[in-house]
Amino acid sequence: MKIVLAQAIYWFAELLTFLMLLRVIFxxxxxxxxxxxxxINLFCIRLTEPVVAPCxxxxxxxxxxxxxxxxxxxxxxxxxxxxxxxxxIL
Numbered sequence: 001m002k003i004v005l006a007q008a009i010y011w012f013a014e015l016l017t018f019l020m021l022l023r024v025i026f027x028x029x030x031x032x033x034x035x036x037x038x039x040i041n042l043f044c045i046r047l048t049e050p051v052v053a054p055c056x057x058x059x060x061x062x063x064x065x066x067x068x069x070x071x072x073x074x075x076x077x078x079x080x081x082x083x084x085x086x087x088x089i090l
Contacts, residue, residue, distance in 0.1 A: 006086045013082030016051065019044045020071050020078075023052075051078060 023044040031037035048071075055077065056070035 002089050006089050009082055009085050009089070013078050016048065016078050017075060020048050020052070020074060023048055024071055048074070 022040070026037065026041040026044065029037075031041050033042070051074045052070050055073040056068070059068075059070050059073060
């Protein structure tokens with residue numbers, strides 16, 4: 001049972017990381033909102049915003065200029081949290 005829970009946490013973290021990566025790529029190419037890529041982009045944003053928004057608020061206290069490092073911070077936090085939960089379970 002512990003292995004199944006650890007595997008579920010691992011896959012959830014990987015899925016969230018993949019969606020954040022898609023979000024970054026779509027921010028570079030700016031897809032049309034009405035096309036298929038635009039719908040995928042909105043889907044990625046809706047699923048990852050609860051993780052990225054607190055990171056954006058935290059980084060707004062620091063002057064990062066025109067760069068938004070909130071997604072990169074969210075990458076690290078998701079991976080760290082998943083690794084800690086898996087280590088606690090196992």
